Amino acid sequence: MSSAFLFLLAPLLLAFLGAGAAFHPSVRGFPAFARLSAAFLAGAVALAGEATLLSMLRVPWSLVSLALPLLTVSLLLAAWWSRSRAAATPMLRFSPSKAILLAASAIAFLAFCHLGLALATSRATSVDYVLFWGVKGVRFAQARGIDSQLLAWSFFSHAVPDYPPLVPIVYAWCVLVAGRMSWRVGVIATGLWLLAAIPLVLACLRRRLDDDRAAVVTAFWTAGLCVSLAHSLSGGGAEAPLLMFETVAGAALLTEAPLDSSRFLPALALMGAALTKVEGLVGAGALVLGAFLRDALERRERPLRRALRLALAPLFGVGLWFAFQLVSGLPVGYRAHGMAFGLTSAHVGTILRELMRSLNAGTLGLTWMLPLVFLLGSRKSLRRVLPGLVPVFAILAFLTFDYMHDRDDPSLRIGWTAPRVSQPALSLWILSAGLAWFSPREDDRNRLHGGGG
Amino acid sequence: MSLSEGGPSRPDRSRRGKAAGLLAWLVASCVLLFPLTTWFRPVSLAETPLDETNPVLARQWRFLLVAAPQVPPGASFTPIAQDAQKETSLFFLSLGLIPDGRALPSSYWNKPTPSQGALAEYLLVFGLPPAKAPGNDIVAIVPDGCVLKRRKAAP
Numbered sequence: 377m378s379s380a381f382l383f384l385l386a387p388l389l390l391a392f393l394g395a396g397a398a399f400h401p402s403v404r405g406f407p408a409f410a411r412l413s414a415a416f417l418a419g420a421v422a423l424a425g426e427a428t429l430l431s432m433l434r435v436p437w438s439l440v441s442l443a444l445p446l447l448t449v450s451l452l453l454a455a456w457w458s459r460s461r462a463a464a465t466p467m468l469r470f471s472p473s474k475a476i477l478l479a480a481s482a483i484a485f486l487a488f489c490h491l492g493l494a495l496a497t498s499r500a501t502s503v504d505y506v507l508f509w510g511v512k513g514v515r516f517a518q519a520r521g522i523d524s525q526l527l528a529w530s531f532f533s534h535a536v537p538d539y540p541p542l543v544p545i546v547y548a549w550c551v552l553v554a555g556r557m558s559w560r561v562g563v564i565a566t567g568l569w570l571l572a573a574i575p576l577v578l579a580c581l582r583r584r585l586d587d588d589r590a591a592v593v594t595a596f597w598t599a600g601l602c603v604s605l606a607h608s609l610s611g612g613g614a615e616a617p618l619l620m621f622e623t624v625a626g627a628a629l630l631t632e633a634p635l636d637s638s639r640f641l642p643a644l645a646l647m648g649a650a651l652t653k654v655e656g657l658v659g660a661g662a663l664v665l666g667a668f669l670r671d672a673l674e675r676r677e678r679p680l681r682r683a684l685r686l687a688l689a690p691l692f693g694v695g696l697w698f699a700f701q702l703v704s705g706l707p708v709g710y711r712a713h714g715m716a717f718g719l720t721s722a723h724v725g726t727i728l729r730e731l732m733r734s735l736n737a738g739t740l741g742l743t744w745m746l747p748l749v750f751l752l753g754s755r756k757s758l759r760r761v762l763p764g765l766v767p768v769f770a771i772l773a774f775l776t777f778d779y780m781h782d783r784d785d786p787s788l789r790i791g792w793t794a795p796r797v798s799q800p801a802l803s804l805w806i807l808s809a810g811l812a813w814f815s816p817r818e819d820d821r822n823r824l825h826g827g828g829g
Numbered sequence: 830m831s832l833s834e835g836g837p838s839r840p841d842r843s844r845r846g847k848a849a850g851l852l853a854w855l856v857a858s859c860v861l862l863f864p865l866t867t868w869f870r871p872v873s874l875a876e877t878p879l880d881e882t883n884p885v886l887a888r889q890w891r892f893l894l895v896a897a898p899q900v901p902p903g904a905s906f907t908p909i910a911q912d913a914q915k916e917t918s919l920f921f922l923s924l925g926l927i928p929d930g931r932a933l934p935s936s937y938w939n940k941p942t943p944s945q946g947a948l949a950e951y952l953l954v955f956g957l958p959p960a961k962a963p964g965n966d967i968v969a970i971v972p973d974g975c976v977l978k979r980r981k982a983a984p
Contacts, residue, residue, distance in 0.1 A: 476851060483858045490865050498875030501882045506890070511925035518928050531934050531945070534921060557925070563878050588847070592854040599861040607864070609882060739861050746857045814850060 379554040383561045386553035387416075387546065387568050393446040394419025396453030401460045402638035405467055410579035413572045414641060417624060420617070421648040421693075422446050423549060424542035428522065428696050432703050436520035439552055467579065472587040480595035484574070487602035488567065494606035495564045502796070505563065505612025508535035513547020514557045524704035538711045540697045542651040543614040562612050569616035570605065573623050574598060576641075577807070580627035585814050593810030600743035600806055601799065607738025608795035614653050615796045621648035622659045622767070622800035623807070629667045629763040630811055634676045642667075643689035650690035651697065654710050658774045659767055659800050660690035666766030673759055714781040723786055727779045730787050731772070734794035737802055744802065747809030754812040764808030771801040889919050889955060892973040893926045896953045899969045899976040905931040907949035910956055913939045919955055952977040 397403060397418030398411035406414065426446060427437060435441060472480070494500035502509075512535060515523050522545075527537035550565075551557050577597060581590035601619065610616055625645035632639070646663065649656035664687045671679030701708045737743040751758070758765065775794060779786045877894075879887040893908075900906045906927065908919030916936035923932045935946030952962055955974040959967050965977035 476855075479855050480858075483855070483862065486862055486865060490862070490868070493868055493872060496874055497872050497881055498878050498887075499881040501875075501878045503879070503883060503886065506878060506886070506925060507921050511921075514925050514928045531920075531937055531942075532924075534938070535924075557928075559878050559925075560875060588851055592851050592858070596854055596858040596861070599858045603861055603864050612878065738864050742857075743861055746860070750853075810854070813854075 379556050380558045380561045382554035383550050383558035384565055386550035387420075387565055389443075389553065390419030390423060390546070390549075391416040392419065392450070393443060394422050394450060395447075396450035396457070397640075397644065399454040399457040400638075400640050401457060402640045404457070405465055406579045407467055407470060407575065409575035413575045413624075414644075416572045417576075417620065417648060418644055419446070420542065420546060421644055421651065422449075424545045424648070424651045425693070425696060427545045427548070428541055428700050431522040431524075432700050434521070437517070437548065437552065438520065442549065442552070467582060470578075470582070470587055472591045476588045476591050480591040483595040484598040487599040488571070491567055491570070491602040491606050492564070495566055495611045496560075498560075498563065498611075500566075500606040500609055500611040501563050502609050502611055502613030502615070504614075506559070508539075509543050509613055510547055510557065510559060510562055511535060512541075512544035513562075514551060516541075516544050517548035517551035517557075522700060522704075524700075524706060527704075527706055536711075537706065538701075538709070539614075539654060540651045540656070540694065541700075542648065543617055546617075564611075566605070566611045566613075566616045569620045570598075570601060573620040576624045577627050580624075580631045581807070581810065583631040583633070584811060589810075589814040593807070593814065596746075596810065597803065597806045600737065600739070601803055603739055604737040604743060604795070604799055604802060607736065608799065610796050610799070613796065615799055618649055618652045618656050618659070619799050619803055621645045621652060621656065622663065623803045625649065625660070625663050626764050626767065626800075626804045627807055629663060630761060630807060634674065639682070639686050643686055646686065647689040647693035650693035655771070655774065655797055657690060657694055659771055661687070662767035662770035663763060664690075665770070666763035669766060670760060670762040673762070712781075713778060719777070719780040720783055721780070723782065724776075724780065726785060726787055727776055727790065730790040731775060731779070731794055734790055735798060735802075736795065737799075744805065747806050750809040750813040754809075754815075757812040757815055760815065761808035761812045764804040764811070768801040768805050768808070771798065886918060886922065888973065889915070890922055890926070892955050892971065893919065893923055893953065895971040896969070896974065896976050897927045897930075899971075900927055900930040900951050900953075902929040903931065904951055905933055905949045906951035906953055907933045907935045907946040908953045908955060909935055909946070909962060910954075913941050915955060916941075919953070923953070950979055952979065 391412055394415045394417065398415040403411055403414045423442065423446065427442060430437060430441060515526050522541055526532055547562065574594065578590055578594045581593055605616060625642040628642040646660040649660045664683050667686065668679050668683035671682065698708050735741055735744050775797060779790055782789060875881065877887045877890040879890055908916055908923055910916045910919060913936035917939050920932060920934040920937065933945045933949045934942050936942055952965060953974065953976055954962055957974065959975045959977060962977055965979050968976040968978050
């Protein structure tokens with residue numbers, strides 16, 4: 377078998393490592409593809425956590441030392457959760473009208489063709505991939521662990537040694553499976569993260585919308601994000617994994633039932649976000665805040681307690697990474713872009729202008745503007761989509777805050793980074809618009825059920 | 830269920846409203862696909878991950894790929910180029926492309942670091958003829974440059 381094929385196969389094997397998640401009571405009711413995606417997501421998070429732990433304990437990585445414990449835990453969890461009687465009712469078979477199914481599938485297929493071609497022709501490659509994400513993957517695989525000496529080396533500072541380890545660990549896993557780094561396949565594999573998110577997005581939307589509506593919102597989301605990932609040069613970087621984690625967490629929180637007791641899936645996804653990128657922690661915090669505000673305003677049960685419990689997952693993820701830094705003698709925490717409040721107000725106008733310009737998403741901004749129209753048309757439903765809207769504004773505010781640390785004109789840096797790092801916000805923006813536009817309003821629901829209006 | 834005089838019934842209105850909403854989202858999705866028009870020309874698979882994104886780095890990538898087999902595992906090497914910027918980017922790329930070798934920078938962050946480069950056994954000379962780095966043995970001439978081995982100083 378060629379190493380390129382094995383390199384592409386390796387990320388798919390993550391679904392086996394996280395297979396236990398597919399049997400969790402809150403996931404078991406999902407259709408098969410969504411459960412497979414949940415297993416993939418859980419596999420990536422579990423692998424990152426385990427590999428970091430093994431590096432802390434100085435246990436060398438190998439396919440056996442990485443896979444065997446996770447497969448065992450997965451099997452045990454699957455057996456344990458399979459016995460649980462608390463499983464959600466299985467979702468009905470996905471049955472949109474034929475015309476909608478055809479149109480939505482065609483849109484998603486064409487969007488994926490665009491992304492796939494952009495990745496295969498290298499039009500969408502992130503330079504960060506060849507400068508550090510992929511490099512760390514190769515070097516970690518070679519060192520059979522997170523190479524703390526490399527991270528501490530003064531001539532490796534360009535590779536942002538403080539960044540969290542999930543993406544390099546996944547690349548290292550692929551190198552261990554394939555026997556060598558396949559740089560071109562690594563770029564193409566970016567599409568897998570988005571592909572894995574689709575069944576979960578659709579399954580979550582179907583909890584609140586009928587099949588036709590869930591299908592068209594998923595089609596719009598797929599089209600918007602495929603074009604954006606290609607346009608923003610996200611191939612091979614950490615943007616696609618972060619996008620998957622934050623989207624899945626957002627979709628699950630946006631569509632959870634008021635009395636739903638399990639936040640297993642969003643917690644797992646938020647841990648993944650925190651282990652993927654520095655700004656993943658910001659997104660995770662904002663998603664927790666959004667869920668809390670929605671719950672508090674809708675007078676749901678124990679909003680603060682549930683929010684704090686949800687926040688534990690990303691905090692645990694980032695805590696594990698910081699613990700590795702501590703044990704390895706590396707500077708603990710994330711390197712700041714200057715003094716926290718050493719802000720320069722001189723460039724605020726430039727920042728806002730360039731940030732707006734960077735929200736192009738490869739469609740002249742239509743991927744942002746069209747959902748805005750839908751949101752404006754459904755103002756009465758905004759409260760219920762706060763878990764999606766709060767992170768959108770929080771991420772954009774954080775980016776503005778970050779760029780205000782630049783003493784020189786930040787235009788170049790904004791143009792280079794904002795199209796990529798704003799994508800989780802774009803994703804949640806689309807999902808919020810879809811749910812706000814299509815969710816039955818309370819007065820409609822009352823009318824339908826014969827209640828007073 | 831009561832029907833309003835002469836107008837469509839509530840279920841009819843609801844169905845039409847739903848259809849209009851679905852159509853709006855489908856049309857909006859189709860609009861987002863206009864960048865697909867950029868593929869109406871012949872395309873070829875990339876030779877390096879950077880062919881279309883950054884042709885300058887792609888050229889350096891190709892050079893390092895053919896130079897890499899000339900560096901024995903465990904040996905130290907340094908990229909040499911016309912300027913510190915090129916030496917820096919070559920060093921960055923070499924860390925991933927030649928993981929079995931010990932990369933040392935002749936420049937870092939676009940500033941020369943000659944004391945590091947001087948320690949390397951192998952010189953990966955990009956875009957320069959071997960004559961520009963005299964006093965070394967030629968290991969291989971490759972497209973866009975050559976690989977040299979530093980002569981040990983006489984005892």
